[in-house]
Amino acid sequence: xxxxxxxxxxxxxxxxxxxREITRKVGLYLRGTxxxxxxxxxxxxxxxxxxxxxxxxxxxxxxRGYTATLLQVDEAAFLPGDNGGEDVITAILPMLTDDGQVxxxxxxxxxxxxxxxLFLNAKPxxxxxxxxxxxxxxxxxxxxxxxxxxxxxxxxxxxxxLVEMLSDGxxxxxxDMIEKANSEEAAVWPKL
Numbered sequence: 001x002x003x004x005x006x007x008x009x010x011x012x013x014x015x016x017x018x019x020r021e022i023t024r025k026v027g028l029y030l031r032g033t034x035x036x037x038x039x040x041x042x043x044x045x046x047x048x049x050x051x052x053x054x055x056x057x058x059x060x061x062x063x064r065g066y067t068a069t070l071l072q073v074d075e076a077a078f079l080p081g082d083n084g085g086e087d088v089i090t091a092i093l094p095m096l097t098d099d100g101q102v103x104x105x106x107x108x109x110x111x112x113x114x115x116x117x118l119f120l121n122a123k124p125x126x127x128x129x130x131x132x133x134x135x136x137x138x139x140x141x142x143x144x145x146x147x148x149x150x151x152x153x154x155x156x157x158x159x160x161x162l163v164e165m166l167s168d169g170x171x172x173x174x175x176d177m178i179e180k181a182n183s184e185e186a187a188v189w190p191k192l
Contacts, residue, residue: 002051002070003045007068009070012073012088018057020055023040026053026055072103073092073105073106075106076115077110107159107163108164108165111166134163145161
């Protein structure tokens with residue numbers, strides 16, 4: 001872990017509320033290690049190794065100025081901005097040390113955002129390691145997955161649980177409507 005080595009981890013999340021929740025979870029995790037929390041606020045933790053964890057909301061105008069050995073971008077598909085969060089990513093990447101790493105994690109949110117571009121525009125030797133974990137791949141989540149299957153539309157289930165990058169909802173015809181039109185259970189027109 002970066003904190004054990006005395007490094008600085010910057011965690012970026014779309015909203016202030018999420019930064020506080022992430023910091024709380026990191027603090028709980030650290031209590032189970034041999035590291036000692038020397039200083040903690042709602043969005044920062046410093047440990048006895050000199051390591052720092054700093055959670056910041058995604059605003060390109062206010063996050064500049066840090067130096068980090070690890071950048072974690074939580075819910076990267078939901079970053080604010082007209083260009084799918086690219087302005088925010090542009091603001092944080094210069095913070096990274098030469099030997100630093102970036103981790104992007106997210107639930108999909110359409111195809112027109114920075115995170116989707118990492119997957120949809122993949123090139124064989126681009127240096128990006130992509131991991132997809134579907135809710136159906138996690139045995140301990142099976143009851144939750146079935147509940148979501150019952151409660152969500154097929155389109156939302158595919159996005160939220162099956163991790164599919166679907167239409168952004170800006171098409172003339174919504175993907176969910178097209179699926180229903182092709183379904184015998186929810187057909188819009190009677191079968192002739």
